[in-house]
Amino acid sequence: METKTAKLLDGKALGLKIHEQLSTKIAQLQTDVGRPPGLAVLMVGDNPASAAYVRNKERACSKVGIASFNRHFPAETSFDELQEVIQNLNSDERVDGILVQLPLPPHLDSVALLHQIAPDKDVDGLHPLNLGKLLRGESGLRSCTPAGVMRLLEEYSISLSGKQAVVLGRSILVGKPMSMMLLEANATVTVAHSRTQNLQDITKNADILVAAVGIPELITAQMVKKGAVVVDVGINRITDEDGKSRLIGDVRFDEVATVADFLTPVPGGIGPMTVAMLLENTVSSYEQRGNRE
Numbered sequence: 001m002e003t004k005t006a007k008l009l010d011g012k013a014l015g016l017k018i019h020e021q022l023s024t025k026i027a028q029l030q031t032d033v034g035r036p037p038g039l040a041v042l043m044v045g046d047n048p049a050s051a052a053y054v055r056n057k058e059r060a061c062s063k064v065g066i067a068s069f070n071r072h073f074p075a076e077t078s079f080d081e082l083q084e085v086i087q088n089l090n091s092d093e094r095v096d097g098i099l100v101q102l103p104l105p106p107h108l109d110s111v112a113l114l115h116q117i118a119p120d121k122d123v124d125g126l127h128p129l130n131l132g133k134l135l136r137g138e139s140g141l142r143s144c145t146p147a148g149v150m151r152l153l154e155e156y157s158i159s160l161s162g163k164q165a166v167v168l169g170r171s172i173l174v175g176k177p178m179s180m181m182l183l184e185a186n187a188t189v190t191v192a193h194s195r196t197q198n199l200q201d202i203t204k205n206a207d208i209l210v211a212a213v214g215i216p217e218l219i220t221a222q223m224v225k226k227g228a229v230v231v232d233v234g235i236n237r238i239t240d241e242d243g244k245s246r247l248i249g250d251v252r253f254d255e256v257a258t259v260a261d262f263l264t265p266v267p268g269g270i271g272p273m274t275v276a277m278l279l280e281n282t283v284s285s286y287e288q289r290g291n292r293e
């Protein structure tokens, strides 16, 4: 029997292509602006999932010519201390982007902290002003992971207009902005989450299924419509039987690949697209700030 296999949506390849375009752009702008673009990443405490992201971001920044201003704070750092750091970065002319790595330790009010970031440096698109612009369909800094999903679908000419899109997960970082972007592209959007009943009936209807729940291999072949486009946003670090640590997504890749027409791998899918969109947001903020001076 012949089993079909989904076409891979290669986020790693597209991510590298975007890095090259950004390198060229930065090289051209740098003479006019008189400095490289700058990105500040704040990490509080030790979160292993966050550490991989920070590493990849640093590597990508240095490759394309973005200056990194990364700060790592102990888990017990106070709100006031972080607030002061953010205010200093807000007024630092060398810094175009500020990202506070989430989740923060529980004693810190992350919403209040995100309010402190200057909206024109908010490369994660989490400030209420940028979220409001997204809701209204205005251009502005947008959350990197969902922006990366949209860019990857575009690259493969996947049409969204009139299609049934199902987003699994309703986080402010991924699920909510994702559903807004799909709606903007004229998809019919359903958002499912941990309280959703009869999940399979809903996912089975999806022409486009975006899984962003952080539950390893939740999505089985049975839950996927034949010919669907499946986007796996999950980046779960697990330890396998040999004691080795590896990344797996929210989708059971091997079996879903026999049902779906298009599928993102983990790693090499949305992770590298998130990094590419972060660099792009930083450069776009740099361009705008450079023009103002």
Ligand SMILES: Nc1nc(=O)c2c([nH]1)NC[C@@H]1CN(c3ccc(C(=O)N[C@@H](CCC(=O)O)C(=O)O)cc3)C=[N+]21
Pocket: 049, 050, 052, 053, 056, 099, 100, 101, 102, 103, 124, 144, 145, 173, 235, 247, 266, 267, 268, 269, 270, 271, 272, 274, 275
């Ligand atoms: N304010 C904030 N914004 C975020 O966007 C954010 C965050 N906090 N906290 C943590 C999560 C996680 N995240 C990742 C992005 C890319 C990779 C990535 O590049 N993954 C590679 C491989 C990584 C590896 O090999 O370890 C891949 O999937 O191919 C991983 C994780 C962004 N996040």
Ligand SMILES: [Mg+2]
Pocket: 169, 170, 171, 193, 194, 213
């Ligand atoms: Mg949820």
